Amino acid sequence: GDSVTQMEGPVTLSEEAFLTINCTYTATGYPSLFWYVQYPGEGLQLLLKATKADDKGSNKGFEATYRKETTSFHLEKGSVQVSDSAVYFCALSDRQGNNRLAFGKGNQVVVIP
């Protein structure tokens, strides 16, 4: 079935550092891809999305490009802030009539002042 793999372990970095979170996927067809963010005690917020190959999703300084050839959708931000500390989830929707999201395990990001 469809699946999403995120890099293992939390990510700890200093304020203004460059952030990359890797995400690869396995899916039949051409899924839509998403990044969600979860702050402590809250639900998920859609951060950005891309619906076809080579699309770049962007929001609040975060970017991710839909790479069909490498089945990847890595999240990047050039200069993180303490307020970016949260858990980040990569997800896909297969668009094959199955209106469901398959999520990666998530990555805890901690930004130190």
Add this chain to the structure above:
Amino acid sequence: KAGVTQTPRYLIKTRGQQVTLSCSPISGHRSVSWYQQTPGQGLQFLFEYFSETQRNKGNFPGRFSGRQFSNSRSEMNVSTLELGDSALYLCASSRTENYGYTFGSGTRLTVV
């Protein structure tokens, strides 16, 4: 505009009891999905409703059920609660799968 509203925010139940959680989607969103989030299993899809019909179901036992009303509001029910049902239950609504899903803040269920 109002987001996805889930009630209650917190619940404590005893093993063997049943529980009903409620979700009000964003106005105009006809698809409502439910997810279970636990530290061990992460985010897992429970089911999805569209126009009062269950369109998709995840790999959960029959103790987990749901329904959707004509105003798109949805409820999920868990019967004969087990300790392992302790989780954050998230509801999401959408217009279409490509549009993106908006999540509520969740209901934190604790089974003791």
